[in-house]
Amino acid sequence: IITMKDIVREGAQILRKVTDEVVIPPSEEDKETLLCMLQYLKNSQTPELAAKYKLRSGVGLSANQIGLDKRMFAAYIVDDKGEHEYTLFNPKIISHSLTMIYLQQGEGCLSVDRAVPGYVPRYERIKVKAYDITGDEVVLKLSGYPAIVFQHEIDHLNGIMFYDHINPNNPLQLPENVDIKS
Ligand SMILES: O=C(O)C[C@@H](Cc1ccccc1)[C@H](O)SCc1ccccc1
Ligand code: NI
Secondary structure, three states, rough: OOOOHHHOOOHHHHHOOOOOOOOOOOOHHHHHHHHHHHHHHHHOHHHHHHHHHHHOOOOEEHHHHHHOOOOOEEEEEEEEEEEEEEEEEEEEEEEEEEOOOOOOOOOOOOOOOOOOOOOOOOOOOOOEEEEOOOOOHHHHOOOHOHHHHHHHHHHOOOOHHHHHHOOOOOOOOOOOOOOOOO
């Protein structure tokens, strides 16, 4: 299983690389790895397992965060509508809203062992084209928190860290078109 020792921390070059597209249809190995990444997220959100394996809780994980130069990520979000799991290859944001949102509490990262305060402006709505675990093309429309998670993960695949979006002079400053989203 994936544990924290498998997670690459900031400073590693792979976190600053634009990762390579995965060949579609995906190999058995790539599918296996992506499912392991999803399992990490589920384990990290299961108190007994998180405690047993000392896992930091995560709702998203990109392949380069476990040292793989592959354009794929997993996300596992539980909200009032239930569990939403995503295992996607070669994701691409094909359109987005003008309005932006941000998390009141800012963002964190499994690859960043420190708190970096500040608002991270994200598109409120995104349309994403990707390939699912079977290699079929999917188009997903996301808004709110899931959209934030996807943007955080797709940033990873493009070598971007969440703090790259924080205004260095005033971390709590926002572009004027940003709506409040806590
Ligand atoms: O490092 C990662 O990519 C996982 C990130 C994903 C993320 C961070 C901020 C905003 C959206 C997504 C974090 O580990 S997720 C941390 C977390 C865990 C449970 C609930 C909320 C956030
Ligand atoms: Ni991250």
